Amino acid sequence: MLATAGIVPRDDTAWNFEVKFDGIRAIGYITDELRILSRNDKNITAAWPELAALAPADPPFVVDGEIVALTADGRSSFEALQPRMHQRNPATIRALAAAIPATYLIFDLLHIGDRSLIELPYLQRRELLEQLDLRGPRWQVPPRLSGPGAAVVDQSRRLGLEGILCKRLDSPYLPGRRSPHWLKVKNIRDQEIVIVGWKPGAGRRAGHIGSLLMAVYTDAGELTCIGNVGTGFTQSALDDLAARLEPLQRKTPTTDADVPDVRWVEPRLVGEVSFSEWTGDGRLRHPSWRGLRLDKEPRQVKRELIRHARSGTP
Template sequence: MDIFEAKGIKPMLISEQLEPYDDPGSIFELKLDGIRCIAYCDDHTDLRNKRDMKLIPRFPELRDINKSCKEKCILDGELIVANNGLPDFYEVQKRTLMSDLFKIQLACSKLPASFVAYDILYYKDKEVTGLPLLERKSLLSDTVDESERISVSRYVETNGVMLFDLAKEQKLEGIVGKKKDSLYWFGKRTKDWIKCKLMSTDDCVVCGYIVKDNNMVSLVLGQYTHEGTLIYKGHVTMGVSLRLLNQQKYTVIDNSPFGYIPKGNDEAIWLEPNLVCVVESMPNDKESFRQPVFKGFRDDKTPRECINY
């Protein structure tokens, strides 16, 4: 079936390493802190996240990005909301949870979203995923006329370390290196695309919470092994109330979802492992996170996608 009509595309995934690098066989792009999306553009725009959820109802300011595309196409990119000049993941996630039309319109006018395209998967009437990356990049630039709500990701060749230093200076998330001749593989993670991040960002399963003496709330975190076992990953402080958690759908359970009570979790309220949150931390080699910061909940990933690498 034609992939434009079928929808449900799983975007190509990115491997991770800690140190930036130079490579004459690669291009390097800035990594933006937003939501990975697939845009189906024809006589209207259908924008979907990795779980195939339609996003235009929550980001109506992006409904006309198809008018910036010269041909029918499918674009891979990042939906971002800039706040004080920098992408703000929390603002994006906050919007994905909204259902009130008035609040959505208010958010649109205050902090409008934009879509940054960095790949093209379909052009006119056929897939172009079998073309080398640089050919797809050229086709992407020829297809998209940039506007206020849609832009094309810029890149540099070879000089990943230089771009990483620039990202650090601008307080951005990091960079992505991509092999110039890489093809596009739906839903696969390969070493052809590698991200180097200033801070490590992990998707975690919310397995419980603890209310401390000072009313601070800590979330109990977990991730799955490749074999499907849920393992304990420590805590992250969410804030001074349960308000954010109570905006989510969760179920309290009697026993630890890990099958045992990890040390320091005797007072935990255990939850069914159905919620996903994002944790930013300093990179390390240990089982728990170093200086973790709660970045928000996300509904574009399933708990089973939270893998411990």
């Protein structure tokens, strides 16, 4: 189930609030052993060995949560998680797990034993999850926060957090659907993007990537250009992007954008940027690179619109 970008609901009594963490969404299947699937249904279990001790479980259960790298003050750091997202070499994974340990923040219970829970209201699922008492060295259930919602989001801003999630107490779990019954209220504006090309750099970046050409899919299924991003990169990120984009090169434009000196690529890679605002012509103002999102499929990437809460039951 996916959240919709929105504002804090007016009716605080119908909602619970949670901290929005900045990591990798993951479904955990806890049976005789642990199996973890990313949002695009890829098995990523091997990348997170420090979570293996969640299993075995009797009865088995299925949970939803976020894999994060937590800083000393308890905030999640997507940048710290980046070196771990792309690794599949067992020795490298073990070394990174020791240096940058991940934590699985579990916020929903979807199945237990032979019973599916997705039709139950959020509050009941959450209470059942809390009864499991999932507290371990690298996993935990983050707390539910009571309203008023405006005070919760203000406090999250003062603490430097990404934002909060607002979840209707009576909402069922809707697999694969983006619903206004889960709202994400962000302190930092970000947007998933599809990389459709790159422009060569100058100066210190001469001969290398200077900026990436960004696009999103429209509701009609067409790619539309939303500008370039040329800041926020580390040298290792640029080297990794160059290696990944090299086999994706193509001679014809990926979109109908009239941009000179672009090296066009197949729209296979998804990234994430922060930005200040959308311009009137549909471009991102002051975008800054945050990292690749290998857990996302390109055709899922659309412009995020701010929506208001929907009243009434789902």
